[in-house]
Amino acid sequence: MPFKKSKSKEGIEHQFWYYPEHPERLEPTSRYSEEILDFLAEEIGIPYPWGTYSQVMVQDFLYGAMENTSATVFGDFFWIDDRAYLLNRNYVSVNAHEATHQWFGDLITGRKDNEQWLQESFATFYPGLVEGKLFSEDHMAWYFRNNMNGAIAAGRENSLPVRHSQSGSSRHYPKGASVLYMLQHQVGRENFRRAITALFQ
Secondary structure (H helix, E strand, O other), rough: OOEEEEEEOOOEEEEEOOOOOOHHHHHHOOOOHHHHHHHHHHHHHHOOOOOOEEEEEEEEOOOOOEEOOOOEEEEEHHHHOHHHHHOOOHHHHHHHHHHHHOEOOOOOOOOHHHHHHHHHHHHHHHHHHHHHHOOOHHHHHHHHHHHHHHHHHHHHHOOOOOOOOOOHHHHHHHHHHHHHHHHHEEEEEEHHHHHHHHHHO
């Protein structure tokens, strides 16, 4: 399996492994990969913590994607052409989610399984900021609105707390991200960023 090797503006080495049968799908699928890591490093205030970053497609993957330290494995259903990209069947948000885990989940992580919601909340929050940077403020607003709607819908089903083992992904992911978005609004973006950076120090 060949791979595209590149470096981001901040010097992070990327390897993006792909199927050789459809080379025209490489650019739409890997679009913004380098920009995402650079943005996260700046926004979090901590340089990318590993030597390289690899992304590898696999067949019949059970989930959308899964981060590992310095690498993400993702389902080949994200292997798309330009048309699918425009139809919003692209890998950008998932790419940003898994890249965020390089900090929240790999560099720092919860001590117990019931703290998984913390790293998933951050990994759902930062893709909204990424999309705001890459696309528009309106795009970001819609991203967070959809997250909030998902969290509210889960709250109508039951009132389990976010860290409960049966609270489900609608709380571990969008509710936590919505709370972080609200917190950033309340304290101001610069104060929020300073607090996040301090988590790693």
